[in-house]
Amino acid sequence: MLTKKEQRLRRAKQTRIRIAKQGTARLTVNRTNLHIYASLISEDGAKVLATASTAEAEVRSQLGGSGKGANVAAAQIIGKRIAEKAKAAGVERVAFDRAGFAYHGRVKALAEAAREAGLQF
Template sequence: ERPRLAVFRSNQHVYVQIIDDSKHVTLVSLADTDMPKGSKKGVAGAKELGKSLAGKAKEAKVSKVVFDRRGYAYHGIVKAVAEGAREGGLEF
């Protein structure tokens, strides 16, 4: 089965991680706080976060995931993370 790309959105930050539920282990995790200082914020920053996550996923040999939006509407920041991850090479 495919690992899951989970998105958590707080009032100030966005956290994304790729989780292998069969082994109960996080393969890759990233947050907007890990991005370089002065990087974009909001929707544009979330898209960059998705691209960075896809790059880290490739290093971990993950290419296909299931997108877990955790009840958030597929819109705004959540949608931008998904689009960035797709542009970075992840398949949903």
């Protein structure tokens, strides 16, 4: 019997293999009960080009205090922020890696906000 985390990682494995074959930068999302994190990883997977998360002090002040990093509004802020950082790093096209999480709620909100901010995937 697999644990919940092992099931999620098993789902993520095939996606990562497929993204590696595409040869594009990868936008990875990780969510916890308190925060949501987004990382932009280079084509070869060797380098993290940009990160954004609700754990950053600047974002926390935007959210108005602590304990508000685990909602859709916070995910939208992170989506917009990672898109801006990606453009600053010279990346326009990415492959969205939801890391085995369902494309729903916070993960979907982050993806849509990144698309609206000009990131293509």
